[in-house]
Amino acid sequence: MPDFELHPQLAADTVPVATWTLCEVLLLTDANYPWLVLVPARTGLRDFHDLSPDDMVRAGREISRASEALMELFAPDKINVAALGNMVPQLHIHVVARFTDDAAWPSPIWGVAPAKPYAPDALDARLADLRRVFG
Amino acid sequence: MPDFELHPQLAADTVPVATWTLCEVLLLTDANYPWLVLVPARTGLRDFHDLSPDDMVRAGREISRASEALMELFAPDKINVAALGNMVPQLHIHVVARFTDDAAWPSPIWGVAPAKPYAPDALDARLADLRRVFG
Numbered sequence: 001m002p003d004f005e006l007h008p009q010l011a012a013d014t015v016p017v018a019t020w021t022l023c024e025v026l027l028l029t030d031a032n033y034p035w036l037v038l039v040p041a042r043t044g045l046r047d048f049h050d051l052s053p054d055d056m057v058r059a060g061r062e063i064s065r066a067s068e069a070l071m072e073l074f075a076p077d078k079i080n081v082a083a084l085g086n087m088v089p090q091l092h093i094h095v096v097a098r099f100t101d102d103a104a105w106p107s108p109i110w111g112v113a114p115a116k117p118y119a120p121d122a123l124d125a126r127l128a129d130l131r132r133v134f135g
Numbered sequence: 136m137p138d139f140e141l142h143p144q145l146a147a148d149t150v151p152v153a154t155w156t157l158c159e160v161l162l163l164t165d166a167n168y169p170w171l172v173l174v175p176a177r178t179g180l181r182d183f184h185d186l187s188p189d190d191m192v193r194a195g196r197e198i199s200r201a202s203e204a205l206m207e208l209f210a211p212d213k214i215n216v217a218a219l220g221n222m223v224p225q226l227h228i229h230v231v232a233r234f235t236d237d238a239a240w241p242s243p244i245w246g247v248a249p250a251k252p253y254a255p256d257a258l259d260a261r262l263a264d265l266r267r268v269f270g
Contacts, residue, residue: 047216051195056196057195059195060188064183083217084216084243106222108246110243
């Protein structure tokens with residue numbers, strides 16, 4: 001997929017964690033929540049239903065893989081999965097570990113608490129944990 | 136699936152539109168947005184990754200079918216897809232038609248504008264339109 005380019009807003013808000021069959025896996029740099037963003041590395045996709053049938057199967061598999069990694073690492077109370085994209089028009093799928101005592105519970109996370117930067121050590125540790133679980 | 140029962144909160148907030156291979160298709164009765172809710176008719180599911188691999192393929196297909204129906208009927212600016220479930224623990228997938236002039240744009244819809252009841256005629260017309268497009 002030589003033409004695929006990550007949207008600059010997503011690049012600015014995240015750090016890369018892994019490259020899977022379909023998706024670039026990114027960590028959104030808001031320490032309020034363990035928050036992954038999966039971006040199918042295909043050009044011109046905007047909505048979930050823009051995925052081809054085969055890519056939709058891959059997307060389901062990769063959402064599960066991301067969710068299960070978050071469950072294993074953080075034992076959250078809930079996983080939230082969402083493809084919204086009202087602000088950034090490149091298809092991206094949020095996979096977020098939620099806790100009953102997190103900054104937005106029980107609301108969805110968007111627009112509730114200001115983003116909280118990771119301390120550099122904490123970011124390195126989180127990336128290392130995620131990459132280890134992703135294998 | 137004789138044991139499947141729709142969660143009472145989902146039953147209270149929606150009207151049934153169709154029964155598909157995997158999901159019960161419901162219209163959420165908030166006239167602010169054309170808002171479908173897909174509930175996989177399986178017992179004991181909470182998160183998207185609880186779906187079996189086969190059901191995940193079905194879910195992708197049915198999310199697409201719902202999204203494309205909303206596109207055809209309402210020509211929205213964006214489709215939002217989300218499995219949140221922080222308040223209602225039965226897996227359910229929101230598929231929502233969004234417009235740049237709707238009550239919450241560009242925010243996600245949850246918790247922004249108070250639900251707006253449908254006028255009875257408007258609800259009947261919307262259900263008829265959806266059922267016609269679903270075929």
